[in-house]
Amino acid sequence: MKDIITLHINGDELEVGVSTHFTLLETLRYALGLTGSKQGCDKGDCGTCTVLLDGQSHLACIMPVYEAIGHEITTVEGLADGRTPHPLQDAFDLCGAAQCGFCTPGILCSSYGLLAEKAHPSRDEIRRALSGNLCRCTGYTKIFEAVEVAAESLRSGADPRDIVAERYDLAFPSRSMQSAACAPGSTGASDA
Numbered sequence: 001m002k003d004i005i006t007l008h009i010n011g012d013e014l015e016v017g018v019s020t021h022f023t024l025l026e027t028l029r030y031a032l033g034l035t036g037s038k039q040g041c042d043k044g045d046c047g048t049c050t051v052l053l054d055g056q057s058h059l060a061c062i063m064p065v066y067e068a069i070g071h072e073i074t075t076v077e078g079l080a081d082g083r084t085p086h087p088l089q090d091a092f093d094l095c096g097a098a099q100c101g102f103c104t105p106g107i108l109c110s111s112y113g114l115l116a117e118k119a120h121p122s123r124d125e126i127r128r129a130l131s132g133n134l135c136r137c138t139g140y141t142k143i144f145e146a147v148e149v150a151a152e153s154l155r156s157g158a159d160p161r162d163i164v165a166e167r168y169d170l171a172f173p174s175r176s177m178q179s180a181a182c183a184p185g186s187t188g189a190s191d192a
Contacts, residue, residue, distance in 0.1 A: 007073060009073045034075050037051055040102070040134075047106045055074075057110045092143075095149060097142040103135045115151055118151075119155050120155065126144050
């Protein structure tokens with residue numbers, strides 16, 4: 001059986017027909033085609049499905065879609081401002097924080113939620129905020145650095161490229177250059 005429900009997603013009001021047993025993640029991915037949020041463990045362990053519900057991080061794989069009615073849902077697709085990436089997205093690119101990319105949307109949403117609450121999070125606060133997001137490719141160091149760069153960008157209004165260039169004495173010859181490492185020579189091994 002399907003019901004027609006209305007959801008507020010990424011600033012839009014959408015009506016969608018969903019099976020009564022669907023989770024928010026299944027609705028986003030399979031009914032609405034918003035595939036940025038990933039389907040990993042389906043039991044709330046890995047964080048790849050993380051979205052924002054009224055600005056707070058939530059695991060979409062364990063949330064019945066009916067619980068999301070009346071709330072503002074933001075997925076990774078909604079972080080950018082049109083064609084302009086959010087400073088978090090820029091920082092992840094510039095710092096080499098995304099490896100295979102499977103966990104990245106959930107980490108971006110968790111990081112966004114943190115930065116909405118704390119303008120200047122400590123490294124430990126970043127670790128705690130991302131503790132529910134598993135990444136099998138990195139040691140998290142570049143991810144933590146990217147969140148710090150984004151936080152500085154959001155506070156100061158500076159372009160993440162300028163922050164990375166200043167921090168690591170890098171020169172960017174053009175805006176089209178991508179993926180300069182945050183820490184030259186860094187293996188990305190955890191510093192925890």
